[in-house]
Amino acid sequence: MAFLDHLNRLYRFFGQSVFWVLFGLIGVVVGFLILPIVNLFIRDRKTREVTARNVISVCFRLFVQVACWMRLISCQVTGMEHYDRSGNQLILANHPTLIDVVILISLFPQVDCVIKEAVTRNPAMRMLVGSANYISNREAADLLESCTSRLRSGAALLLFPEGTRTVPGRPLQFKPGAAEVALQARAKILPVVVDCRPQFLAKHEPWYYIPPRAPHFDIRVLAPVDPVDMIPVCAGKRNARRALNAALQELFLAELA
């Protein structure tokens, strides 16, 4: 059996390498060719945004399907009925791996998300991110403002309250930013639990590390929660943020236990 396990691991190493090359190539083709051509025919910014997000989401859905088909990962999604397609939801997810965002965007095509500024400097990514009008996190003060104003204008916004990937071996820790956005925008929260076992493409883990078994993603979309129900009545601004942050963190910790 050990021999077959080794063979499977070797297969996944090559499979994954091919997959990354494919991912990069398609990124370049979409960023430098498809979107510029599409944008030639679309003048309206909003239509461009919707189109670019659809293109990205379709590509990501394809990536996930190919990765599952190649048995590099397996993936199960439950609770999608809780997702409100009309927007106006703050989608909060934990962030155990580099690729959970690929799965999430494949599930929520029109979602707004925050992109690391360093990523937006990459030329292929700049085209993608620019057309899709995702939020770049240049400055903390602006970031809060853009997040709340997009939510208020009826968008669905995806945030990882951890602010970065989960540090392996440590319980997840939420930063208060996501709670603050929820409170300021008075948005309903859609908690999405990403349970990936065994650990895969985690923080500080090199991309070429291949886990002993193919990682299984169990994505659980929970029932939406109203922030107001999670905080004590009459709490001040700071206490409300703290209470909501703690309650959300508790919710995810319980789900992942």
Added chain:
Amino acid sequence: MNNDDLYARIKSILVDQFEVEESAVSLDANLYEELEIDSIDAVDLLVQLKELTGKKIAPEIFKDVRTIRDVLHALNAL
């Protein structure tokens, strides 16, 4: 504005807006651990300091700030 005035203003921001106990505030009190300022408060504080002094502390520099003394140093260095 000299350091004493600045300190008094920062103290009053902390007490009035961030609900920090006045007795807990000192030059060397740790903003995050002792005064329980979180990252959102820190952003708020930066904005207010800019309004107060007209100087803008870069977020990279503010990352290393731990105490009110550090805040004064950072402002003076600008």
